[in-house]
Amino acid sequence: MAGTARGIPGTPRVLRAMNDRAALELLVAHGPLTRARLGELTGLSKPTASQLLARLEAAGLVRATGTATGRPGPNARLYEIEPSAARVAALVVDPERGITAAVADITGEVVGEHRIRAPALVEGAPERTVRLVAKAVDGALSVAGLTRKDLHHTVIGTPGALDPRTGALRYAPHLPGWQSRTLREELAEALGTPVVIENDVNLAAVAERHHGAAQDFDDFVLVWADDGVGAAIVLGGNPLRGATGGAGEIGYMPLPGAPLARGGPDATAGPDGGGGFQLLVSSPAVLTLARAHGFTADAAPAALAEALRTPDRGDAVLTELARRLATGLASVVAVVDPELVVLSGEVPRAGGERLRSLVEAELTGLALPRPELRLSAVEGSPILKGALRTALHAARHSVFDTT
Structure with a gap:
């Protein structure tokens, strides 16, 4: 974190960015923290921690969220990640259950969900697939009072896997309309975010490694x-x-x-x-x-x-x-x-x-x-949780870059 950053040659701007990211990751991991506690965890002095928080607050990445009570002396202000700093969409495609979409803010809180039933997936062309995915995402966004312009990243879990050589979805002949080599690009254009199409069982493993048995x-x-x-x-x-x-x-x-x-x-x-x-x-x-x-x-x-x-x-x-x-x-x-x-x-x-x-x-x-x-x-859907975790990791990597 900060101690490591000081030991790496670089410009003050780069070092500040490294400290910013370390502080933001700590706020994600621990929840609301006081300036003093954040300084302890990062190794920053109180003045430097104060400057960092002021900088992140001005950038819309953190916000004050009350005060810490039950401690000697004046109550200290608490800071947390600004939930609206980024939103992500995660989807699970299942021929038996349909398409389930969830939208979460950057803290990981799910703010909207929507499902399109399975019959809509039985027959389809790539352009219809794009419309179905967009409809599922729009439904989840509507529940949250958001629109596509609020999204930063999208991860879709499907049976099968993308062939890295061709970009086509293989091992999933039961998903008509998903085998187009340009599907990912078409989905990204429709949703206005980067799109990752990932094997659903790999996503379940992501959830298990971060939230479950592994x-x-x-x-x-x-x-x-x-x-x-x-x-x-x-x-x-x-x-x-x-x-x-x-x-x-x-x-x-x-x-x-x-x-x-x-x-x-x-x-x-x-x-x-x-x-x-x-x-x-x-x-x-x-x-x-x-x-x-x-x-x-x-x-x-x-x-x-x-x-x-x-x-x-x-x-x-x-x-x-x-x-x-x-x-x-x-x-x-x-x-x-x-x-x-x-x-x-x-x-x-x-x-x-x-x-x-x-x-x-x-x-x-x-x-x-x-x-x-x-x-x-893992409680609930491991695939959906893994997709959310993957989307959040990508969004945070982008949003937390303050260079």
Whole structure:
């Protein structure tokens, strides 16, 4: 922070900017701080901290927000990040649930949400896709009393991944209208912000690393079992993407007893184009398994809830599901050797600790590495939270640059 800045050759303007960013990051992390406390955390003198806060207040980046009470002497003024300094949009695209959009201010507080239902995604061309995304964002902005001109950055989480060589979305044939190589540019032009299109499971891993079960790990794998199946492989704190963006597309992984996807990752096989592991542990596969054992629920989470309440038949369902999950995990663990595996998505969430323990027991006999196995600890939508975190990081990087 400030002490480091003083040790780096540079102009006074650059050093001031470094101190400004350090102070703003501290206000984000700690919430409202007094001038004295901010000085202690940055190592700045009281006069320098006062000048810094005055400069940031004049720039519209911080504001006074009351006084600190319960301390000896006069009450000290508290300062916090100005929430309106930047706003971001985060979206989750799901063929089963539609498009969910959330708008947050720079502090991370969500100020508006809106959802467009799934039928709108079933058929589409790129220009219609742009209109749907804009409609979802506009709906969230309207709730917040904002317009597109108030946005600074947008992150969209989708199944599949952008091919870094072509810019086209791959591994998501079930999203018509999303395969255009110019889609990101068209979305950026429509929304008036930079747009990042990121794999949804990678975003779930971002949320898990900052808010959930992987906070103390730099190397881990998140396995997502929901309507779709995928993995995020995080090494050194960064996601592994692969040559075509397909690292972690384990839904296509061939396994004994599972039909394979035909025609490659952009052809239709399973419910989202996947084969192999996808057809063993996805929500539709779990529902089929439960019905084969006499359960009549109409969705995988409800079926697993019934299984947990019904020891005899339910144990058979949970044991078989655990065997399937462990077989797929063993392949991933044997190659990646992570410190931690996080189970996320509606299938592990519904199976809970009982399913996790069964998977752990099965995995012990299949794979030599013994990673820790945890359930997701993120409340709400991990994908949406990861998209918000990613958008906020980009917006803060830009807005906090006072050079």
